[in-house]
Amino acid sequence: QKEVEQNSGPLSVPEGAIASLNCTYSDRVSQSFFWYRQYSGKSPELIMSIYSNGDKEDGRFTAQLNKASQYVSLLIRDSQPSDSATYLCAGGPWDKLSFGAGTTVTVRA
């Protein structure tokens, strides 16, 4: 079983809609969780970090963590064409992050 699994997508949403990305992890001792955005041919860019249960909001992005269910999600509100990218979920101890396969999001204008 992969340590971090994401809903594989691809996900297509109209401009202005909410994009919902999900991720589950298998290692209960994981403490740190991150969402990265990766444009084609580029390296990942950190969007959000979350360490404790609950919601964390930053602009149009909201991350949710539920350690009991081993689940972390990312909501993108008011999706823009510039949000079209692959989103990587990562989790684990700080010195050995595991990355999901990524969910490709396309925002239709």
Place this chain on the structure above:
Amino acid sequence: GAVVSQHPSWVICKSGTSVKIECRSLDFQATTMFWYRQFPKQSLMLMATSNEGSKATYEQGVEKDKFLINHASLTLSTLTVTSAHPEDSSFYICSARSGLATDEQFFGPGTRLTVL
């Protein structure tokens, strides 16, 4: 803040030659840097963890004699791919942890290696 650079951004080399990739933290000191490899349409795979002043820790299946890592200072880590072969062609990305107070890793722009 938390800017990481890599050089070169892309390199093409002949089979059997060695290639060195540099990773620098520009505006912070990074006690720990990480080296990842990403094949097309796949996710990032951690190759090794590099700590300043000590030997790198390699992940299972990564040949330490083929992928030489040196972390000589708090702002520079290098990855040398020795005797490169076409199967080593990939996107190599480094990241750096910005400090003890956070677990966040910031990625360099990556180096695309093509071995002919």
